[in-house]
Amino acid sequence: MLAPHIKKNVDKLWNRFWTAGITNPLVAVEQITYMLFLKRLEVIDDERVRKGRKSIYDGKVSVGKQEVTAEQCRWSYIKQDKTPQHLIDVVFPWLRDLEKHIARAASPPNGIEAIGSRMSDAYFQLDPNKGAILQEAIKLIDELFERVDTVGDASDIMGDTFEYLLSEIATAGKNGQFRTPRHIIRCMVELVDPQPGEKIIDPAAGTGGFLFSSLSYLLSKRTDPEQLRIEWDGTPHRVYGDQLTPEEDEAIHKGDYLVGFDNDRTMVRIGWMNMILHGIENPEIHQRDSLGKRNENDPLQSESFDVVLANPPFTGTVDSADLEPSIFPKAGKTGKKAKQVITNKSELLFVWLMLDLLRVGGRCAVIVPEGVLFGNTAAHVKLRCELLTEHLVEGIISLPAGLFQPYAGVKTSIIVFQKETRREDKGSWKQGDAPRTEIVWFYEVSQEAFTLDAKRNERRGEDNDLWDMLAKYKTRHTPEVDELDYYQPQYRTERWRLVDKHTLSVFSKNPQVTSEKDQVRSIAELFAGLPADPEAAYSKILKEQQPVLNEMALTVMSRFAHEAALKAKTKKLKKHRVKLAQDAMKRAASSFRSLCEQHKGLFDKEEKVALKLYQKAYRQALTAAEKKYYGSIVVGQPVHFKEFSKEKLTEPLENAARAFAQLDGYNVVLRSLEVFRHEEALKEAKHWTAPVRVYAVHEDWMSEDGKLKGSHDENGEVRPEYLTSIQLYDNKEKLIENLLDPDCIEARNWNLSAGQYKPFNFDAIKSDKSVAEMIRELQEQEKKIIDGLGKLLAMVEEG
Numbered sequence: 124m125l126a127p128h129i130k131k132n133v134d135k136l137w138n139r140f141w142t143a144g145i146t147n148p149l150v151a152v153e154q155i156t157y158m159l160f161l162k163r164l165e166v167i168d169d170e171r172v173r174k175g176r177k178s179i180y181d182g183k184v185s186v187g188k189q190e191v192t193a194e195q196c197r198w199s200y201i202k203q204d205k206t207p208q209h210l211i212d213v214v215f216p217w218l219r220d221l222e223k224h225i226a227r228a229a230s231p232p233n234g235i236e237a238i239g240s241r242m243s244d245a246y247f248q249l250d251p252n253k254g255a256i257l258q259e260a261i262k263l264i265d266e267l268f269e270r271v272d273t274v275g276d277a278s279d280i281m282g283d284t285f286e287y288l289l290s291e292i293a294t295a296g297k298n299g300q301f302r303t304p305r306h307i308i309r310c311m312v313e314l315v316d317p318q319p320g321e322k323i324i325d326p327a328a329g330t331g332g333f334l335f336s337s338l339s340y341l342l343s344k345r346t347d348p349e350q351l352r353i354e355w356d357g358t359p360h361r362v363y364g365d366q367l368t369p370e371e372d373e374a375i376h377k378g379d380y381l382v383g384f385d386n387d388r389t390m391v392r393i394g395w396m397n398m399i400l401h402g403i404e405n406p407e408i409h410q411r412d413s414l415g416k417r418n419e420n421d422p423l424q425s426e427s428f429d430v431v432l433a434n435p436p437f438t439g440t441v442d443s444a445d446l447e448p449s450i451f452p453k454a455g456k457t458g459k460k461a462k463q464v465i466t467n468k469s470e471l472l473f474v475w476l477m478l479d480l481l482r483v484g485g486r487c488a489v490i491v492p493e494g495v496l497f498g499n500t501a502a503h504v505k506l507r508c509e510l511l512t513e514h515l516v517e518g519i520i521s522l523p524a525g526l527f528q529p530y531a532g533v534k535t536s537i538i539v540f541q542k543e544t545r546r547e548d549k550g551s552w553k554q555g556d557a558p559r560t561e562i563v564w565f566y567e568v569s570q571e572a573f574t575l576d577a578k579r580n581e582r583r584g585e586d587n588d589l590w591d592m593l594a595k596y597k598t599r600h601t602p603e604v605d606e607l608d609y610y611q612p613q614y615r616t617e618r619w620r621l622v623d624k625h626t627l628s629v630f631s632k633n634p635q636v637t638s639e640k641d642q643v644r645s646i647a648e649l650f651a652g653l654p655a656d657p658e659a660a661y662s663k664i665l666k667e668q669q670p671v672l673n674e675m676a677l678t679v680m681s682r683f684a685h686e687a688a689l690k691a692k693t694k695k696l697k698k699h700r701v702k703l704a705q706d707a708m709k710r711a712a713s714s715f716r717s718l719c720e721q722h723k724g725l726f727d728k729e730e731k732v733a734l735k736l737y738q739k740a741y742r743q744a745l746t747a748a749e750k751k752y753y754g755s756i757v758v759g760q761p762v763h764f765k766e767f768s769k770e771k772l773t774e775p776l777e778n779a780a781r782a783f784a785q786l787d788g789y790n791v792v793l794r795s796l797e798v799f800r801h802e803e804a805l806k807e808a809k810h811w812t813a814p815v816r817v818y819a820v821h822e823d824w825m826s827e828d829g830k831l832k833g834s835h836d837e838n839g840e841v842r843p844e845y846l847t848s849i850q851l852y853d854n855k856e857k858l859i860e861n862l863l864d865p866d867c868i869e870a871r872n873w874n875l876s877a878g879q880y881k882p883f884n885f886d887a888i889k890s891d892k893s894v895a896e897m898i899r900e901l902q903e904q905e906k907k908i909i910d911g912l913g914k915l916l917a918m919v920e921e922g
Contacts, residue, residue, distance in 0.1 A: 126621065126789045128729035129267060133284055136263050143253045152288055153393055154248055158264050159285060160396045161214065162198040167399075184217045193217055202265050205258040207251045215247045241392050241410070285400050289330050289393075302329070303434040303490065304526065306572045308336045309357045310589050311432055311488040314518070314539050314596060317341060319371040321380065321429035326413035326476055328383025331394035333432040334408070335401050341375055342367070348796060355583045355614055355792040356572045360643070376404055383408040384423060414472050416447050423480070425450065425546050431477040434490040437470035446472070450479040452505055452550075466502035470495055474506055474538070478514065481542040490522075493534040496875040507873035511815050512558040513544040513551075518596060521567045521877040525575025536877065539596075554852040558815045563868060564599045565877040566592045566810040583792045584614040588809060594798045595810050606808040609801040612794035617645045617655040620727075620788030629725050629784055650785045657790055661736060664786060668779045672744035675772060675779075676715050677751070678765045683711035684752035685764035691756050704756035708749045715745055718772060722780035727787040737783035806884075813880035817864035818845075 140151045168179050180197055183190040194200060196217045201210070221242050249257055267284065289302065317323055317337055325333040342364035343351055352360040364372060374380055378398065383406075385391050391410040398406035409422065417423060443464045451472060454460040466472065470492055477487050495503065496519065510516050520537040527533055543559050544551070552558075568588040573579045586609075594610040620626060622639045630636040636649050647655035654660045687707035691700045719741040726734035755762050818841045821834040826844050834845040851862055863870040871879060892900075 130287060132263050132267055133287055136260055139256045139260055143249055143256045145248060149389060153389055155288060156393055156396050162264060162268060163400060165198045184213055186212050202261050205261050206254055207249050207257050210247045215245060218245050219243050241395055285397055303332055305332060306356045308332050310593060311537060312336050312340045313593055314488045315430050315486040317430045323380060323430040324382040324428045324480060325433050326384050327433050327435040328385045328394050328408055329390050331383055331397045331408060334381045334383050335397060338381060353794050353796060355794050376402060378403040378405045378407050384411040384413045386412045414441055414476060415445050425479050426482045428480045429482055429485045431480055431487040435473035437492045439469045440467045441469055443467050451475050471502050471506050478542060483542055483545055485542045488537055488539045490535050490537055493536060496536060504872055507875055510540055511560045511873055514559060515541040515543050516560045516563050517541060518564040519875055519877055520592060523568055523575050560815050562812050562814050564812050565880060567877050568592060586611055590798055606810060607804040609805050610798040611801060612798050615793055616657060617791050617793055618657040618660060618788045619643055619645055619791050646785055646788060653785060660786055664782050665740060668782050669740055671775060671779050672741050673747055675776060676744035676748040678767050679715040680711035680748045680752060681762060681765040683707045684756060684762040687756045688762040691759050700757050704753045708753055712745050718776055722777050725780050725784040730787055730789055733783050733786040736786055737780055811880060811882055813868055815868045817867040819861060819864050
């Protein structure tokens with residue numbers, strides 16, 4: 124997670140652009156992203172030059188009738204000339220022609236060559252009169268990312284900041300586009316389990332969330348588990364990919380295996396820059412209507428990808444004339460319908476597109492609105508039939524309705540499937556053939572990482588069905604797994620901090636700290652013997668340093684108490700001695716406090732966590748000393764003066780302050796890499812299965828020779844002879860009644876809605892009555908309804 128002070132500064136950055144008149148959140152993100160990108164671009168160019176390539180800043184930029192050097196487009200120059208006019212007149216015209224500058228540099232490809240077309244309509248939209256706001260924004264960005272060109276965890280801060288910035292978008296896009304929650308994306312990536320070397324695509328890429336999460340997943344699976352850290356919501360950290368082969372590492376970071384398309388040019392530009400900020404050299408994110416017609420050299424080719432991940436736009440319709448005709452079913456077999464696509468609903472068309480893009484054996488996880496699973500139109504039924512009969516539907520994960528709050532309360536599910544039939548064999552399944560999918564696994568998510576209301580508050584460390592779902596998905600083919608078991612990770616809190624310049628200066632003599640420059644580490648990793656848990660670490664420091672502070676407070680305040688005690692002997696009235704004690708303790712406290720505050724510079728100025736704990740400790744020491752000396756002065760007892768000099772107190776006080784300064788940082792809630800079975804079992808199952816095709820039992824069936832009776836044998840298996848004697852569908856392709864078990868998926872019009880097959884659990888019913896009593900009550904209610912309908916029918920017939 125980002126440090127709180129970084130989030131605070133990003134929020135400040137956002138608010139500055141908002142107050143400057145850029146009230147569209149997407150435009151605000153784009154404008155801030157330009158600034159981040161310009162800073163990062165100079166770092167990329169420096170890397171080019173170090174490799175012997177020509178700088179992209181060589182050359183001139185036309186400004187009216189004059190020309191200026193492109194060096195003025197460097198971030199290092201921009202932060203000196205912080206005027207909107209400079210960005211408008213010099214920097215952005217240069218940025219729009221970036222492709223030309225790269226061509227002029229004649230460099231081999233390294234990752235920024237492909238952005239020219241994406242940046243060709245980049246414009247700076249801040250009002251030229253808002254120079255003060257721009258200056259503040261540049262200063263904030265420069266301070267936030269002062270170490271962006273270093274190697275280590277600090278270089279990830281820019282990418283993480285961008286993700287946080289995207290999460291602040293609070294309005295929906297067009298045509299049903301919503302930002303997919305990142306923890307849901309991570310779950311979907313884990314469901315399909317991409318491997319290095321597999322080509323991954325998101326045909327509705329948006330800001331690149333699925334692609335970035337796939338990259339993180341690939342790296343995390345090739346990272347030493349001892350180094351890997353996972354946050355409570357699944358956010359991975361320290362995904363170094365240290366166990367990747369050189370070939371895998373090169374392929375992943377070049378971006379060749381991470382491909383995205385989106386129809387929205389702004390989203391493409393933001394998504395592309397998102398990947399750049401996360402370390403991908405040449406992100407393959409392009410503007411294109413993924414459903415549209417293709418040409419011979421089109422980058423979107425059939426059966427070219429191993430993994431498809433997407434949350435495509437739904438509740439929208441598309442122009443059928445613009446669709447690629449070769450990949451979508453037709454509305455009919457003859458006449459005009461033979462030339463028409465079966466539907467123009469985007470949520471259905473995208474699933475067909477994904478089937479087309481996958482190679483045989485390729486996997487897909489896609490979010491769909493619930494209607495896709497139970498809709499009764501010809502297109503809905505045909506899609507589900509094709510998925511189940513020609514391919515392998517691995518699972519349906521039903522998501523709660525509040526998942527996309529505050530954007531919409533739409534109910535959605537994840538479909539996970541594997542492609543089994545080649546494109547040229549599409550439609551070869553006959554109604555008498557067995558479906559390729561035999562059983563469908565369902566899981567119903569009822570609680571996840573955030574609350575399901577409009578506020579979407581974090582549920583850190585609480586039960587999260589997504590962890591249980593992932594664990595059970597991996598064992599879905601293992602029948603001995605108890606359906607009432609519930610699996611969750613263990614959670615722990617750690618205090619983290621960035622080893623920045625301030626940390627290095629304060630702990631310059633600590634080799635554990637100096638060896639971790641620009642890394643984010645827990646305090647346990649930086650300071651020997653200190654627990655990572657913030658409460659345990661504080662208790663340890665307090666136990667060690669409170670006695671030191673107590674003794675120093677007694678020493679400093681003894682001089683004031685000693686002098687006051689001598690004077691108190693001459694005062695007969697108690698009120699005079701009280702006044703002496705109060706004045707002495709006030710001066711003593713001020714002196715001790717002043718000595719302690721001299722070491723405030725050891726503490727982090729941003730997070731200000733440890734300073735408060737240090738101040739609390741020395742105030743406690745001060746209070747204890749005051750209590751001891753005050754009473755002695757008032758009763759006239761002598762107080763021993765402890766000789767000391769401020770110089771001698773400086774070192775032990777500084778050491779105590781430095782010990783407390785170890786506690787600076789921010790808290791992170793982490794989860795274990797493994798999940799564990801809860802001691803308390805579930806009251807009802809969250810997952811179940813349903814068979815696709817089950818033949819109904821017909822005990823009166825008899826073979827032609829009369830030797831076999833009954834459709835099923837003594838083991839309950841359907842007889843092959845019975846199957847050859849029946850026809851499931853009539854000439855109009857309608858299922859003949861009573862041949863299939865009414866509870867199987869095929870008999871229910873290929874319905875894939877999880878609730879259709881959820882087992883009824885009598886134990887979950889909260890009632891004082893027995894099941895038998897409830898059934899009798901229902902029978903009585905049924906009789907009353909039938910009697911009432913009979914009376915109503917009689918009245919109608921008489922009238």
